[in-house]
Amino acid sequence: xxxxxxxxxxxxxxxxxxxxxxxxxxxxxxxxxxxxxxxxxxxxxxxxxxxxxxxxxxxxxxxxxxxxxxxxxxxxxxxxxxxxxxxxxxxxxxxxxxxxxxxxxxxxxxxxxxxxxxxxxxxxxxxxxxxxxxxxxxxxxxxxxxxxxxxxxxxxxxxxxxxxxxxxxxxxxxxxxxxxxxxxxxxxxxxxxxxxxxxxxxxxxxxxxxxxx
Amino acid sequence: xxxxxxxxxxxxxxxxxxxxxxxxxxxxxxxxxxxxxxxxxxxxxxxxxxxxxxxxxxxxxxxxxxxxxxxxxxxxxxxxxxxxxxxxxxxxxxxxxxxxxxxxxxxxxxxxxxxxxxxxxxxxxxxxxxxxxxxxxxxxxxxxxxxxxxxxxxxxxxxxxxxxxxxxxxxxxxxxxxxxxxxxxxxxxxxxxxxxxxxxxxxxxxxxxxxxxxxxxxxxxxxxxxxxxxxxxxxxxxxxxxxxxxxxxxxxxxxxxxxxxxxxxxxxxxxxxxxxxxxxxxxxxxxxxxxxxxxxxxxxxxxxxxxxxxxxxxxxxxxxxxxxxxxxxxxxxxxxxxxxxxxxxxxxxxxxxxxxxxxxxxxxxxxxxxxxxxxxxxxxxxxxxxxxxxxxxxxxxxxxxxxxxxxxxxxxxxxxxxxxxxxxxxxxxxxxxxxxxxxxxxxxxxxxxxxx
Numbered sequence: 251x252x253x254x255x256x257x258x259x260x261x262x263x264x265x266x267x268x269x270x271x272x273x274x275x276x277x278x279x280x281x282x283x284x285x286x287x288x289x290x291x292x293x294x295x296x297x298x299x300x301x302x303x304x305x306x307x308x309x310x311x312x313x314x315x316x317x318x319x320x321x322x323x324x325x326x327x328x329x330x331x332x333x334x335x336x337x338x339x340x341x342x343x344x345x346x347x348x349x350x351x352x353x354x355x356x357x358x359x360x361x362x363x364x365x366x367x368x369x370x371x372x373x374x375x376x377x378x379x380x381x382x383x384x385x386x387x388x389x390x391x392x393x394x395x396x397x398x399x400x401x402x403x404x405x406x407x408x409x410x411x412x413x414x415x416x417x418x419x420x421x422x423x424x425x426x427x428x429x430x431x432x433x434x435x436x437x438x439x440x441x442x443x444x445x446x447x448x449x450x451x452x453x454x455x456x457x458x459x460x461x462x463x
Numbered sequence: 464x465x466x467x468x469x470x471x472x473x474x475x476x477x478x479x480x481x482x483x484x485x486x487x488x489x490x491x492x493x494x495x496x497x498x499x500x501x502x503x504x505x506x507x508x509x510x511x512x513x514x515x516x517x518x519x520x521x522x523x524x525x526x527x528x529x530x531x532x533x534x535x536x537x538x539x540x541x542x543x544x545x546x547x548x549x550x551x552x553x554x555x556x557x558x559x560x561x562x563x564x565x566x567x568x569x570x571x572x573x574x575x576x577x578x579x580x581x582x583x584x585x586x587x588x589x590x591x592x593x594x595x596x597x598x599x600x601x602x603x604x605x606x607x608x609x610x611x612x613x614x615x616x617x618x619x620x621x622x623x624x625x626x627x628x629x630x631x632x633x634x635x636x637x638x639x640x641x642x643x644x645x646x647x648x649x650x651x652x653x654x655x656x657x658x659x660x661x662x663x664x665x666x667x668x669x670x671x672x673x674x675x676x677x678x679x680x681x682x683x684x685x686x687x688x689x690x691x692x693x694x695x696x697x698x699x700x701x702x703x704x705x706x707x708x709x710x711x712x713x714x715x716x717x718x719x720x721x722x723x724x725x726x727x728x729x730x731x732x733x734x735x736x737x738x739x740x741x742x743x744x745x746x747x748x749x750x751x752x753x754x755x756x757x758x759x760x761x762x763x764x765x766x767x768x769x770x771x772x773x774x775x776x777x778x779x780x781x782x783x784x785x786x787x788x789x790x791x792x793x794x795x796x797x798x799x800x801x802x803x804x805x806x807x808x809x810x811x812x813x814x815x816x817x818x819x820x821x822x823x824x825x826x827x828x829x830x831x832x833x834x835x836x837x838x839x840x841x842x843x844x845x846x847x848x849x850x851x852x853x854x855x856x857x858x859x860x861x862x863x864x865x866x867x868x869x870x871x872x873x874x875x876x877x878x879x880x881x882x883x884x885x886x887x888x889x890x891x892x893x894x895x896x897x898x899x900x901x902x903x904x905x906x907x908x909x910x911x912x913x914x915x
Contacts, residue, residue, distance in 0.1 A: 309727040309762055313488055348631060348668075400593070400620060401631060401668050429764060 252276055254290045257322070261294025264314035266321045269294075273322040283329040291319050291326070295364065299449050309357065312448065316360035323364065338366040338461050343390040343422075345372030345381060347409070348402040355396040357448040358427070362394070365452040366461075378409035385422050391459055394451055397428040407439050423458045427451060467554060467748040468711075471535070471544050472704060478534065478542040486536045486543075487728055491697050494532045495734050498525040504733045504777075511769040511859045512817055513736070513777035514578070514852035522781035526740025527551065535693070535745050538700040551744050559753040560787045562716060564615060566685040567658035569651075571614055573754070573789035573824045578780070578855075583848035584818040586794060586829040587662060588837035590616035590647060592876070595623035597642055603876055604650035606834030606885050608659065612841020615660030616651075617827050618643050622666075629666055637675040640666040644681035661686045662827070663718050670702045674709050684714045691750045692720035693742045696728050699749070707750035717752035719743060725770060726762040732774035735759040739778035743786065755782070756827055758793040766797045767810045769863065775814075776821040783822030792818055794829025794840050800873015801831035802891055807870070808839060808898045809862050815843040820855035833879050835887045835895050842899075846907040858905050 252275040260269035269291075276286050298315040301307035342362055346355045359369045370388045372380060381393050393413075397406050406426060413419040425443035426436050427450065436444030443454035455461070481490065502521040506513075513519065527548075534545035561574045576582050590604035600621055607616060621643045623629050629639040643666040651659040664682055667673040673689060676682055689710040691703055710717045721742035723735045739757045746752060759774040760766050775792045782790050794814050801807035811830060818826050826844060830837030847855065876882070879891045887895075899912040 305726065305763060308730055310488065310492060310730075317488065399668075401629065404622070404628065405631070 251279065254281065254286060257286065257290030258294040258297065261291055261315060261318050261322070262297040264298065264311055264318050266318045269318045270321040270325070273325050277325060277329050283326045287323070287326050291322050292364070295319055295361070296449075299447070303447065312357050313360070316357070316364065319364050320360070337368070338459075339368075340391045340455070340459050340461065341368045341370060341388060342392045342394050342455055343370045343372060343381060343385045343388060344394045344396075345376040345384070346374040346396040346398065347376055347378070347381075347405050349374065349399045358394060358396070358445075358451040361448055361452050362455060365456070367452075367455060378405055378412045381409055382412055382416060382418070386418070390422060392455055393422045393424045394455070395424060395426045395428075397426055397431050400430055403430060403435070406441075410440055425451065425454045425458070467546065467550060468704060468707060468750070470546075470550070471699075471749045474544040475537040475540050475542055475701075478537070478544050480542050481536070483536065483538065483541065487696060491533045491536075492728055495529055495737060496730070498528045498532075499733050499737060501525070501528075504737065506732050506770070506773050508769060511772045511813075511863055512820065512852070512856050513773050513780060514820065514856060516780070516784060519777065519780035519784050522736050522777050523740055523785040525737045526781065527744060529737055530697075530741040530744045533697050533741070535749075536698045538694070538698055544699070546745075546748055551748060554747045554751070555744070555786060558747055558751075558786070558788060560789075562753050562789055564688070564716065564754075565658050565660035569656045569658035569660065571660065575783065575787040576822060576824055577783060578820045578822045579849055579851050580822075581849055583845045584815070584823050585614035585825040586612060586815070586837070586841040586844050587615040587617050587660065587791075587825060587827045588613050588830050588834075588840070589619055589795070589828045589832070590650065591619035591621060591643065592832070593619060593622055595621070595625060595628070597621070597624055597646055599876070600643075601646040601650050602882060602885065603832075604647060605653050606876070606880055607830070607837045608650050608654035608656060609885065610834050610838045610841060612838055612845065613654075613656070613659070614825070614841070615662060616647065617662035618647055618665040620666045621646070631668060632671075634675075636667055636669065636672040640664050640672055640676040641679060641681060642666075644676060644679075644687075648681050648686075659686065663688050663690050670706050673706065677713065677715070684716070688716040688718040688754060690720055691717040691746065691752065692722075693746050695724065696738065697741065697745070699745070704749060707752075711751065716754055717746075717750040718754055718756060719746040719750060719752040720756040721746070722757075723759050724762045725759050725774065732759065732770045732777065735774040736777035736781065739774070740781055743782065743788070747788075754789045754791065756791040757782070766793060766795075767806070767813075772813065772817050772859070776817050779818070779821040779823045789824045790822070791825040791827050792823055794818070794826030794844075795831055795836075798831070798870060800870075801836060802833050802874060802879055803894060804831075804870040806867040807831050807836070808894070809865060809867060811836065811840050812843045812898070812902060813859050813862050815840055816847045816850065816855045816859055818844065819847040819850055820852040832873075833876065833887065833891065834885075835891055839895060839898060842909045842911065843902065843907065846902070846909040854906070858907070861905060
């Protein structure tokens, strides 16, 4: 008989097919879908995140853990009683400013999705205007920006200026992270939040948008 | 540049098609790990440097097989560009092993050097500062260039010219980068080194701006190179090919560059070293270049540690024994305001010693944010040139055993230098003297250190 601990382990070991099989078994045995999601999938993801923070896992492990989680989540969602979907209805526009790097950005996107957010992934090499336009068109609740090389630092300030200029600065809280950013810099720029790690993006989004974890 | 550029372009529209997600999560990581295991390439975390010639050859073979099996992923077409073994071996056989950079009295010729050779690795100092004040920018460059051990420089990106910002994708970026070139030339003239090698255009971030910067001739084929660097983890785009072609058409030396991020999609320094070799062979194919800048960094944001130095040395030694290309690695720590950071002074010395015993030909961004830190890097590279790998490793292990003092807050240049004479103030001279004494005690020597 499968246990939720088994699922946590399969997610932590980034094994999509076994994780999917355990999820099916748990659901068939009548376990609470919310418990399966939180104690199995999310805890497994956290385990990988903690290993990464301790330098015992690599980004690829985080991505694979995300892929593993994504094989389980649709099954869990289907099993949720109507009205109890863990989606929080909040929409986050996410993109890399200027550069073509996407490792961190993709990871934040995966974790936000798993955390119940709807993610509008703008991809890479975006200009400030792209963020503004996408947020307006998609009806976003927040903008999340990945800044991974020095010339983009100044563009971030330009983005905040653009949002001010177009009178939507308070409409879209802006969070930022990435290799060349720091808490001090983000605060000086006037960002609403800064994350050192991908998982911080989810915590920030929840906190700023007033969603319980 | 040669026939393989045209082959690469052709194959970018006919090669195997694949999503980038599959390429990066399944395809290349599997092949890379397989070749690492096959060639039994293992890193011992206690070892800061890879000195084993047998393992170096294995790293080279693994890198070659990794490139042949994986190919280069073209981001523009989502197709894989593959080369045959014969094509790559021919590119290696016909590569240029000696190149001259700079001109006149300042010309330097990079030729293959083995670990322990008398010829020291050349040291290219960081010149300039992250600022929009061009005069301050130039003062930083002058402070570095005046040092006798300055063999060349690598400009720091200029953020603007006064109120004119360095705006991406506009002529402003080209103009700012041309201001960088002008400042570098003027600083070099002031330092009495008009033919100095000036590195690469650093204030330009797009291919168009980089190429346009060469227009007025302040950066030219004698004093500057053009980056054609491969993208992370075996990826290219058409920008790379356009840059390589432009360099070829104008007789400019391509700056081949590989900077893998460890712990992103690579499991550690073993995979990093293999990937550097594969990257280099790939760039050799599409650019016909020679000068290779190779360094890894950690996804956790550091440029120092046994894993980093091991990876850089393993790739360098593999290249020294099997390629003989002019090989350049990172000569500092990237620490902001490094002047009074003991870690920066120690780790700069460590990078220089590593270059000497791993058969590297040069160090880029050698030193720190001030001229006297650059002096330090140049002197250590000269003092350590003849070290055997065993002697070098012994010193490096002693350095790594030291617990560094915390890095103090950065200070601006005017607090560290007399801005009228551009001479370092006493406090920073004392810091320099402290380290000359420490390194004499560790067994290195340089003529000016005897006044310590």
